[in-house]
Amino acid sequence: MNPCLKVHPVDEIPPARQLITYGLQHVLVLYAGAVAVPLILGSALGLTNAQIVLLINANLLTSGVATLIQTIGFWKFGARLPLVQACSFIALAPMIMIGKEYGLPYVFGAVMAGGAAIVVLAPAISRLLRYFPPVVIGSLITIIGISLMPAAAIWLGGGDPSTPSFGSAPNVLLGLATILITLIVYTRFSGVIGNLAVLLGLLGGTGVAATFGLTSFEQIASAKWFEISPPFAFGTPQFSLAPALIMTLAMMVIMAETTGNVLAIGQIVDKPATQRTLGNAIRADGLSTLIGGVFNSFPYNAFTQNTGLIKLSGIKSRYVVATSGVIMILMGLFPKLGALIASVPRPVLGGSAVVMFGMTTVAGIEMLSRVKFEGTRNAIIIAVSISVGVLPMSFPPLFAHASGTLKLVLESGIFMGAITAVLMNLVLNRAATAPVGATQAAGEHTIANR
DSSP, rough: OTTSSOOOOOOOOOOOOHHHHHHHHHHHHHHHHHHHHHHHHHHHOOHHHHHHHHHHHHHHHHHHHHHHHHTTOOOOOOOOOOOOOOOOOGHHHHHHHHHHTOHHHHHHHHHHHHHHHHHHHHHHHHGGGGOOOHHHHHHHHHHHHHHHHHHHHHHHSOOOOOEEEEEEEOHHHHHHEEEEEEEEHHOOOHHHHTTTTHHHHHHHHHHHHHHHHHOHHHHHHHSSSSOOOTTTSSOOOOOHHHHHHHHHHHHHHHHHHHHHHHHHHHTTTTOOOOOHHHHHHHHHHHHHHHHHHHTTTTOEOOOOOOHHHHHHHHOHHHHHHHHHHHHHHHHHHHHHHHHHTTTHHHHHHHHEEEEEHHHHHHHHHHHHSOOTTTTTTTHHHHHHHHHHHHHHHHHHHGTTTTOHHHHHHHTHHHHHHHHHHHHHHHHGGGGGGHHHHHHHHHHHHHHHOO
């Protein structure tokens, strides 16, 4: 290599101390959101604390592996950009549905099938994403945020609506205290501390709960110091056509979100993503999801909250993010840490969920605010798709007579909204639909010429 050629900031390798420090910052920013998916799923499916601990450890371990695949990359896998990987909230609702209808082994079977499908379809998906313009993606993200609110409400009340203490004053006040702590940190601090508002809110709320005897840490003592999460810990994965198709559709939506994250990160680090980069990123998400299903984890995508940290710190090296992947792997090998996380009281988790899920809704609204309304039919597309997507959540008995595959589809507001938005956009905005690749290519020329 010519020594006069300057290494791109994305490919720079900082000193070891900086790698660890900046890598740890990324882990702290994503930590609360990363463990939320196994916590939500475990709670919704009635798993024991020990099983939830296993899910958390497996999630951290495989999130680290997924981050290494995306940042370091090999062959045609990995964008080789600073993309932090963790479990996607988009697949949460369908996983809960599949788990309740079929059982947990079918969840992991569907996850594996969805991941394998994405690996195979990655080249085609990078072109099919033309059908997911901002009006569709913005509507979907908004629906996702709204659809997750019932889970936040259940946690806020105590986690189990059948118990007499559900919705009691101590539970609700504990959740509100968590929200208050989160808001204080977010509004009074900036930079890394501000980015840790949700995590600090969880810690503060748990501290309040411990002070008033509203939580227990007994399971931490019984948890092992070190343990590798075994593959297929919940039994041999089971495969069925309906769950596999549902999860593949969820992965398609996740890939649309991955596209937005890859394009955004590429611009922030001054290394615009090409169609090849996008295809490699999607293929990596599929492989990571397949691995996740084997090791008791879930679908992956890039975490948006870490995008802001890259912009804030100015540290663009993908090796910093790769270091965060190594840190997550190490954290996933210590069950006591997972037991500590599982000890977070449900009302505290509910308070944090109100903020996190609300921010998801805001992200959708922000995207929709950039959609052109005048002279288009985008307003009616958004109105109908969001309304249809919210129907199953707003009044669940509406589709009580449905069964089987139809029930899985109709009870998922995310997929109802997705299908509605895509079809309406195709019919009403057909002439205005442009390929993502063409739009990105034009954007690359614009950035390069500035």
